[in-house]
Amino acid sequence: MVTHLQRSPLHASHLAHGARMVPFAAWELPLQFAGIIAEVRAVRSASGLFDVSHMGRLGVRGPQAAGLLDWALTAPIPSLAVGRARYTLACSTDGGILDDAVVYRSGPEEYLLVCNAANRDTVWRWLLRWQTERFGDAALEDRTLDTAMVALQGPQAPALLERLASGVAGGLTSFGCAQAQVLGWPTVVSRTGYTGEDGFELILAAEGAPRLWERLVEMGAAPCGLGARDLLRLEAGLLLHGADMDSAANPFEAGLERFVALDKESAASAALRRIRQEGVRRKLTGFQMVERGIPRHGYAIVHLGAAVGTVTSGGYSPTLDRSVGLGYVPVELAQPGTRFAVDVRGRLVEAQAVSLPFYSRRRK
Numbered sequence: 001m002v003t004h005l006q007r008s009p010l011h012a013s014h015l016a017h018g019a020r021m022v023p024f025a026a027w028e029l030p031l032q033f034a035g036i037i038a039e040v041r042a043v044r045s046a047s048g049l050f051d052v053s054h055m056g057r058l059g060v061r062g063p064q065a066a067g068l069l070d071w072a073l074t075a076p077i078p079s080l081a082v083g084r085a086r087y088t089l090a091c092s093t094d095g096g097i098l099d100d101a102v103v104y105r106s107g108p109e110e111y112l113l114v115c116n117a118a119n120r121d122t123v124w125r126w127l128l129r130w131q132t133e134r135f136g137d138a139a140l141e142d143r144t145l146d147t148a149m150v151a152l153q154g155p156q157a158p159a160l161l162e163r164l165a166s167g168v169a170g171g172l173t174s175f176g177c178a179q180a181q182v183l184g185w186p187t188v189v190s191r192t193g194y195t196g197e198d199g200f201e202l203i204l205a206a207e208g209a210p211r212l213w214e215r216l217v218e219m220g221a222a223p224c225g226l227g228a229r230d231l232l233r234l235e236a237g238l239l240l241h242g243a244d245m246d247s248a249a250n251p252f253e254a255g256l257e258r259f260v261a262l263d264k265e266s267a268a269s270a271a272l273r274r275i276r277q278e279g280v281r282r283k284l285t286g287f288q289m290v291e292r293g294i295p296r297h298g299y300a301i302v303h304l305g306a307a308v309g310t311v312t313s314g315g316y317s318p319t320l321d322r323s324v325g326l327g328y329v330p331v332e333l334a335q336p337g338t339r340f341a342v343d344v345r346g347r348l349v350e351a352q353a354v355s356l357p358f359y360s361r362r363r364k
Contacts, residue, residue: 008053009148009206013213017223025117027054030225037318039228040235043195044319044361047154049213049221050229052194055149056120057203058127059141060111068135069103069111071267072127074251074260080105085175085190089251089259090115090126091268095275096247097254099123100239102192104177112143112188112203116241120144130267148209152221153199153232155361160219161200164212165189169200183211194229196236197361234324235317237286237357243297244284244312244326253280253328255356282309285334286356288324293342293349295325300343301351303333311342317358324358325351 005028008014014021019030030051032039042048060069070077075088082105090098099119104112115123124142131138152161158169168180168189177190185208193199204212217223230240239245245254252275262273289295295314300307314325325342333340336355341348 006054006145008051009209010051010053010150010213013210014051014223017217019223019225022226024226025054027117029054030223032225032227033223036225036227036231039222039224040231040318042222043154043197043224043228043232045155047152047156047160047221048195048224048228049216050151050153050224051148051213052151052201053148053206053209054117055144056113056115056117056123057143057147057149058113058115058120058124059143060113060127060138061107061109061141062138063109064135064137065109065111065139068127068130068138069113070264071134072130073101073103074266074268074272075103076261076264077103077111082107083177085177085192087175087259089256090123091251091260091272092247093267093271095250095268095271097241097245097249097251097256098126098247100241100245100256102190104188104190106177106179106188114149118242146206147203148206149201149203150209150212150216151193151195151199151201152216153193153195153197154221155198156220157197157199160216160221161189163219164215172200183208183215185212194238195232196238196357196359197232230313231315231317234313234315234326235319235357235359237326237359239284239326240313249284249328250275250280252276253282254284281331282328283331283334284312284326284328285353286324286326286358287340287342287351287353288322288358289342290339290350290352292323293344293347294323295327295342295344295351301327301329301340302343302348303329303340307343308333308340314342319359329353
């Protein structure tokens with residue numbers, strides 16, 4: 001049975017630049033262009049360009065927009081200033097992580113929620129539930145298919161953006177967002193990303209995306225695909241929903257408790273307070289391989305001859321020249337310096353828990 005895949009407004013551009021296309025979260029997206037390792041290095045040393053149009057973009061506006069989002073999400077929303085963005089979680093009433101997302105506040109009663117492509121329908125239904133039950137004066141709009149989203153990442157990203165929209169890059173601090181004209185198109189520009197580098201994400205009408213993409217490539221930004229994006233975020237210790245967290249994990253297990261405001265009431269607050277009080281038995285830890293071997297998603301983590309956890313993400317880090325991974329282990333094994341093994345295709349390979357992130361960029 002053939003399933004229809006959604007195509008980005010940049011699909012033709014990707015093919016023109018030689019992308020290897022693959023299915024991902026019901027979309028057809030580029031896995032790589034010049035090569036995954038080359039793309040990772042381009043982002044770390046210069047600039048890379050990602051098509052993230054598959055991410056969900058859900059508008060929330062009206063007198064109860066802040067109230068709806070504050071109830072549905074773990075971060076405090078009313079305190080979010082206009083022109084700022086905030087990372088947050090959507091947790092179920094039992095505390096499981098439905099998705100992670102970024103909320104932008106573009107006006108006094110105007111917000112945009114950017115969520116993962118695979119969870120767009122789940123998040124939409126979550127917001128719709130609470131709009132219907134409690135916040136009828138909030139309006140919802142799915143803007144995903146009418147817009148495109150491009151991520152410009154790397155140390156040269158501010159200079160490239162400055163050439164396209166003078167004064168915008170310099171006016172934005174981390175997680176700042178602003179409305180700007182970029183190549184004649186009204187664009188939401190935010191200083192956000194998923195690579196561990198400085199950079200920006202730009203949201204504009206779908207029709208304007210191909211010209212923006214081609215102009216940035218002409219200026220020197222390297223087209224990058226899903227493969228590089230996954231390695232970059234792993235190096236930076238950034239979690240992927242569906243791998244490192246899901247509805248069966250809670251924020252305290254996933255190490256995301258700093259993004260949970262327990263002093264406010266929300267759909268998940270009662271469950272999250274209970275979980276914090278009771279404590280957790282497992283935690284997500286970062287680890288690096290002590291011996292040669294590459295950890296992959298699904299590999300068993302072994303301690304004293306018994307399987308005690310599972311690798312959720314892993315791979316070879318070209319930036320660090322070593323293999324690293326993430327996985328859930330009993331709390332006592334999550335302390336940095338603790339040793340355990342990863343079952344790499346039937347061979348037990350020694351690994352050591354380390355603090356996250358694996359890689360952190362040098363800040364000026």
